[in-house]
Amino acid sequence: MNTNDNPISILGLTGCILLLIGILIPSIFDGWSDYIVENIEASIQLQDSGKLVITSLIFTAKYSISNFFIFFGAMVLVNGLLGRTDMFYRLFIYAGIVMVTIVVYNILHHEGFSYIGHLITLSIILFIHHYIPKQKNFYVIYAVILFSILMAMSWMQLIPLLSKLGIGTSDIATSIKIADLYLTNHSLLNTLAAIFFIVFLIISVILVFLVHLLHKQITAMEKIQENEKELKEARIALVESKVYEEINSLVHDLKTPLSTLEGLSSLLDMRYKNNKLSSISIYISRMEAAIQKMNDMISEILYEDIKQPIAVKELLEYVTSHLILAKQNIEIQLELEEGMPLIYINKIRFSRAISNILENAIASLAGSEGIIQIKVKRKDNSIVFQIVDNGPGIEMSHIESIWREGFSTKNSSGIGLSFVKTVVENHNGTIHVSSVPGSHTQMKITLPVYEEGEITNGYNHLSR
């Protein structure tokens, strides 16, 4: 049995216990029945119909409680055992369990009642079951409505007019009715029990109606909220896509002046190729290298798929050289294994991802002193980046949410870590976070090792 089954087992066990209590209640509260019988006798002797009313109230309370345990226990048991089964079959099984338990109850306690009253009760409960929302407060709502129906049905047992139909034929109910026949010629119970029956039935119907109505309203509100959220997200996505398009277009436009610069530097190079003033040639070649580098960067921004083999050390130097530590007293410790193989990445995007992690670590230190360790090692066919900071850590409740776009505890855009995850996954890598609140946070990125000759065409696209 797996752990997911445990709640089902607990529900099933609870249902069994409730059913058992329901069956054994007359034995547990034996004195209760004696008290009712003594009161019936006293009401006959004293010719006191008021006492008979009180006795009737006690009787209905007793029968409602014992039936409540049976009906409620059966529902808990069915939900526990057949949690995800089709509602249709579940209700049939529920009805079966209730009726079997009532038969056992009848036989065990020699109550001698007919089952018509219970079958009518059951059909009412099965009918209203469809209108009780299956949400977190289901059992509370169900219990309240069930008890109200059972009170109505207990009073129904005491309506003498219905005795002809076999309703209310249990031992004590019969004694109460005979006493009423003697004292008031049935006028008391025919009136009082009928009124209580109708009142409790109306209360049950109103309760079901209100619960159903409230549930419908809540569902409608949730739907509206969901639609609003989707609309908001769509708007944000639209704005983001426009911004992205504009940036892309801007970056793309940079290529035109860059091509002019490249052409002019080639002309300069041709012109001063034979010049012995070597310093101009050196400047020109540096200019060309810078232009080429800028060209590559633009291509990497424009085309996510463009990747290049790069040494880990070069990547980290590139990242840390762009970091702004301002006046914070933060020490960055780099630990690199010797003889690290190359990694195959989109340098700009991957650097941005590492920078985001480091910026988050710096922000978490909130101006105080701190150490950020960057450890890189090879593990089998992977390169593992471990970035550990000794900041306040992440609350356990936020661990799963940090990757979600828009999630932030600092009123920021909340797209930083979402971007990191996307970039790492685009590089066939994985990212994992672990944190001990008050101690540290560790981000672990695993990337596959670049094998020589494995990918040959990635960088060819740079000239696009």
Next chain:
Amino acid sequence: MKRFLPALTCLTVALMLLPFSAGSSANSKFNTYPNLPAPIAKEEILITSAGQAVESSILQSIAEKLNLQADYRPRALATDLYEYESVVIVVGFSKHGLSQTVRNFKEELNRVKALVMEAEKSSLSVILVDISGMLRNDNRSWQLVEELIPYTTYYIGMKSSERMDYLRFMLKENKVPTTLVDDISGIEVPFNSAYR
């Protein structure tokens, strides 16, 4: 509609059980005495229960109303008869009532049989009263009636009794004068007529 099938099934079963549970009065005519023309029993009266239903005490209340000298001893034995001139037995089986005694149903049956046999031996009148009518229609109550009728001097019952044809047959067979009443308060007149 399918989702309401379990509810409709239960309701249908309940309706199907109705003919078996619903009581029916006999249609055949049954001649009875409105009350006895002359007394058949004497005071002091022992009122006891056959089946230990709590409503047997109604007879005590009626006796008090009629100023009849009576003791209500629901568990009286044959040996207690020496101080009484007549016996009134109120029939009605109650599981709860019997559970309050040390006897089971068979022992209860033996007790009341011993009581009426002793009454017959002592030439005491036995008045059998069934006030439950259709409300107690269980086999045990009927078994008690069946066993006691042969020793009964006078029977007072309800008009709405179940199995009226069978009851009439037994009473006729044993030549028991009978009075049937509409409601419990109607017992007062025939009960009084048995003594005055």
